[in-house]
Amino acid sequence: MYYQSTRGGIDPIGFADAVMMGLATDGGLLVPAEIPQVTPDQLRRWAGLNFQELALEVMTPFIGDEIPREDLRSLIDRSYATFSHPEVTPLVEAGGNRILELFHGPTAAFKDVALQFLGNLFEYLLARSGGQLNIVGATSGDTGSAAIYGVRGKERIQIFILHPKGRVSPIQERQMTSVLDANVHNIAVRGTFDDAQSIVKSLFNDLPFKSAYHLGAVNSINWARILAQSVYYFYAWARVSGGDPERRLSFSVPTGNFGDVFAGYLAKRMGLPIERLVVATNRNDILTRFVHTGVYAVGDAVYQTLSPAMDIQIASNFERYLYFLLDGDSAQVRAAFESMRETGRLEVDAARHDQVQADFDAASASDEETLEQIRSTYSGSGYILCPHTAVGVHAARGMRDVVCLATAHPAKFAEAVREAIGLEAAQPPSLQGLMDKETRCTELDATQEAVKGHLRDALGEGV
Numbered sequence: 433m434y435y436q437s438t439r440g441g442i443d444p445i446g447f448a449d450a451v452m453m454g455l456a457t458d459g460g461l462l463v464p465a466e467i468p469q470v471t472p473d474q475l476r477r478w479a480g481l482n483f484q485e486l487a488l489e490v491m492t493p494f495i496g497d498e499i500p501r502e503d504l505r506s507l508i509d510r511s512y513a514t515f516s517h518p519e520v521t522p523l524v525e526a527g528g529n530r531i532l533e534l535f536h537g538p539t540a541a542f543k544d545v546a547l548q549f550l551g552n553l554f555e556y557l558l559a560r561s562g563g564q565l566n567i568v569g570a571t572s573g574d575t576g577s578a579a580i581y582g583v584r585g586k587e588r589i590q591i592f593i594l595h596p597k598g599r600v601s602p603i604q605e606r607q608m609t610s611v612l613d614a615n616v617h618n619i620a621v622r623g624t625f626d627d628a629q630s631i632v633k634s635l636f637n638d639l640p641f642k643s644a645y646h647l648g649a650v651n652s653i654n655w656a657r658i659l660a661q662s663v664y665y666f667y668a669w670a671r672v673s674g675g676d677p678e679r680r681l682s683f684s685v686p687t688g689n690f691g692d693v694f695a696g697y698l699a700k701r702m703g704l705p706i707e708r709l710v711v712a713t714n715r716n717d718i719l720t721r722f723v724h725t726g727v728y729a730v731g732d733a734v735y736q737t738l739s740p741a742m743d744i745q746i747a748s749n750f751e752r753y754l755y756f757l758l759d760g761d762s763a764q765v766r767a768a769f770e771s772m773r774e775t776g777r778l779e780v781d782a783a784r785h786d787q788v789q790a791d792f793d794a795a796s797a798s799d800e801e802t803l804e805q806i807r808s809t810y811s812g813s814g815y816i817l818c819p820h821t822a823v824g825v826h827a828a829r830g831m832r833d834v835v836c837l838a839t840a841h842p843a844k845f846a847e848a849v850r851e852a853i854g855l856e857a858a859q860p861p862s863l864q865g866l867m868d869k870e871t872r873c874t875e876l877d878a879t880q881e882a883v884k885g886h887l888r889d890a891l892g893e894g895v
């Protein structure tokens with residue numbers, strides 16, 4: 433399997449190089465040269481597999497022979513041994529909804545599913561190459577801690593995570609800053625998540641700097657993130673359908689950076705019988721507006737909401753979707769992003785917009801609607817939704833045969849939950865005692881120069 437850039441500016445590379453490259457060196461995102469197809473017979477057989485076995489089957493065609501099968505199996509087994517639920521991502525019923533619980537990993541959010549794997553994958557590839565990796569990532573709250581837990585204490589890896597100061601929940605902040613391993617560096621930037629993500633991308637786009645400092649990516653710009661996240665769509669479908677290839681199912685996906693829902697789109701393109709994919713956004717609704725109008729236009733501001741991890745305007749993985757929407761025409765992708773850079777908007781033609789609406793539904797939820805959803809689900813079933821999950825459940829109202837992705841444990845967002853139902857969700861052991869722990873974090877201006885200077889101070893002159 434080969435990977436190429438959405439912007440068409442690199443020679444094809446293999447899976448391991450794609451994982452280590454993170455962002456393509458021409459500024460685009462890496463995508464597989466072709467999307468492997470699953471057959472009805474495979475779907476029937478895979479329905480009997482547990483999560484780990486299924487992950488092995490789904491990932492293998494994207495990796496080819498670059499990682500021997502038994503090594504990949506062992507990487508997968510180690511990655512999901514840290515989850516507290518034997519099913520890894522169990523499907524439950526609550527208040528008349530099917531909820532796919534993705535929060536049983538070490539940091540209680542869906543990011544663990546991919547980042548436990550990516551941490552082990554980096555370690556494996558670096559041991560093979562003898563290299564070093566300095567990860568630089570941006571987080572609106574959940575990627576940061578999941579990535580830190582994925583690589584803490586690992587040899588050959590340093591990790592620098594930028595979060596927007598004061599714009600993540602108190603527990604999310606503590607999850608990151610209370611990890612004191614020497615290879616973990618937390619940075620609170622005075623700005624928004626979009627500022628942090630833009631700094632990270634600008635560092636990757638500074639090719640001499642990227643190369644001298646061996647920069648690596650943990651955000652969903654890294655293809656391995658998308659790949660690992662696509663597994664749970666197969667898993668949920670198998671649990672509901674029992675493996676009947678005729679059985680179609682929809683998914684409602686709380687969306688910010690477009691990684692999770694793009695993983696669902698990938699699964700659909702592979703042949704998983706997905707009926708609808710619902711893009712569920714909060715007040716930061718650029719993606720919902722795009723699905724409704726065909727215009728992707730940056731608004732005035734990033735609003736702070738009760739679902740802070742989705743307080744994002746510039747959705748990284750939108751570029752991957754646009755690439756497939758434009759039939760892999762890199763020149764058009766480049767033109768679209770040029771227009772985006774100059775005017776803050778891009779627009780697709782009517783035929784493409786019809787295709788967008790065939791691929792996705794979309795709805796956004798206000799904070800009031802989010803609170804109301806937490807309330808009504810709780811009063812109907814006793815089940816507590818996290819505010820992000822509530823956005824997805826809200827967006828799926830009235831739909832039949834839909835699975836709502838539960839992207840975080842409700843205890844991570846105690847304030848919002850208390851506001852909705854007057855009590856807090858019981859904390860899983862991984863979140864207990866966090867607020868009493870010692871912390872370490874550096875505060876910086878949200879500029880490329882400030883972050884670059886910090887990296888230089890920490891890592892020396894680079895090689």
Ligand SMILES: Cc1ncc(COP(=O)(O)O)c(C=O)c1O
Nearest residue numbers: 574687688689690691692741839
């Ligand atoms: C809890 C939670 N839900 C949903 C999302 C949105 O996922 P994505 O950015 O992949 O669209 C995030 C952040 O990414 C998150 O942390």
Ligand SMILES: N[C@@H](CCOP(=O)(O)O)C(=O)O
Nearest residue numbers: 571572573574575651652689
């Ligand atoms: N919501 C995310 C934002 C980063 O998204 P990613 O999937 O690209 O890592 C977060 O919690 O940090």
